[in-house]
Amino acid sequence: MARRATAASLACLLAVWFAPPLRAGAAHAAGCSRHAPEGPGPRSPQPGDVAKVQSELARRLAGVTPPTQITVPTVVHVITRPDRQVSDQAVEAQINVLNSAYAGRFGGVDTGVQFRLDAITVRENAAWFGDPVGHERAMKSVLHQGGPGTLNLYIAQLSEHMLGFASYPYWYTDAPVLDGVVIDWRGLPGGAMTNYNRGFTGVHEIGHWLGLFHTFENGCKEPGDGIDDTPAQAKPTKGCPERADSCAKAGLDPVHNFMDYAHDRCMSEFTQGQAKRMHEMWAAYRQAAPGAMRR
Numbered sequence: 001m002a003r004r005a006t007a008a009s010l011a012c013l014l015a016v017w018f019a020p021p022l023r024a025g026a027a028h029a030a031g032c033s034r035h036a037p038e039g040p041g042p043r044s045p046q047p048g049d050v051a052k053v054q055s056e057l058a059r060r061l062a063g064v065t066p067p068t069q070i071t072v073p074t075v076v077h078v079i080t081r082p083d084r085q086v087s088d089q090a091v092e093a094q095i096n097v098l099n100s101a102y103a104g105r106f107g108g109v110d111t112g113v114q115f116r117l118d119a120i121t122v123r124e125n126a127a128w129f130g131d132p133v134g135h136e137r138a139m140k141s142v143l144h145q146g147g148p149g150t151l152n153l154y155i156a157q158l159s160e161h162m163l164g165f166a167s168y169p170y171w172y173t174d175a176p177v178l179d180g181v182v183i184d185w186r187g188l189p190g191g192a193m194t195n196y197n198r199g200f201t202g203v204h205e206i207g208h209w210l211g212l213f214h215t216f217e218n219g220c221k222e223p224g225d226g227i228d229d230t231p232a233q234a235k236p237t238k239g240c241p242e243r244a245d246s247c248a249k250a251g252l253d254p255v256h257n258f259m260d261y262a263h264d265r266c267m268s269e270f271t272q273g274q275a276k277r278m279h280e281m282w283a284a285y286r287q288a289a290p291g292a293m294r295r
């Protein structure tokens with residue numbers, strides 16, 4: 001689920017972590033392997049994989065009522081060089097953008113998901129800062145906090161080929177310490193990353209953390225991204241088109257969806273189906289088990 005950067009590196013932007021359901025893994029587009037997060041190897045989700053995720057989700061949801069509102073406790077880890085690049089105010093601005101995006105204030109639906117900033121940790125480590133992919137396990141082993149329902153958001157410097165990457169909810173059991181989202185500090189609101197500095201990389205990657213696939217997953221083939229109200233899309237959106245219609249099936253490409261790859265200024269929405277899926281994934285994988293609080 002690494003999110004894209006420059007148009008020239010679109011192959012790398014396709015980089016997606018994926019493994020058959022319930023196993024931690026990483027997948028990466030050819031040519032980006034040096035940036036590949038930890039995991040067994042390159043692979044993008046195939047139609048059968050999306051179907052497997054959906055059937056396992058349905059099995060886990062039997063008799064379970066997903067929550068109507070989710071407040072995600074969030075811990076932000078700012079990795080720095082000797083000079084700190086990201087202020088507390090910048091972190092707060094990112095959280096505000098998350099809350100606006102997930103509330104539908106840029107467009108689309110109110111997803112019923114909000115984020116509560118519980119803590120900011122600051123860690124000076126030039127190696128982690130410059131290569132959070134290569135040092136992923138070391139960094140997260142030291143810094144990761146909480147359980148499956150705590151969002152650990154790491155801010156460091158990725159590469160020109162990758163703006164962020166995230167883990168899926170169903171990876172948690174196999175690799176709890178690797179759970180979380182890593183984003184590039186230059187993509188925060190007002191950051192230096194041209195076309196990607198409204199904080200929407202965080203919105204996109206956290207969408208994966210909450211269980212969403214890309215809208216272009218599987219191209220025009222069934223089951224696409226497994227969401228009914230995001231029409232099939234042949235490939236990731238590049239730049240900022242007003243509209244596109246790349247598949248013969250009904251519906252225009254969801255080029256303004258946060259789970260596509262458009263420039264930040266052209267992203268504005270989640271759909272009702274995506275909101276529902278996030279709540280289902282939360283109930284199945286991230287919220288505390290009903291018996292967890294019993295003594």
Ligand SMILES: [Zn+2]
Nearest residue numbers: 001002003214
């Ligand atoms: Zn992604």
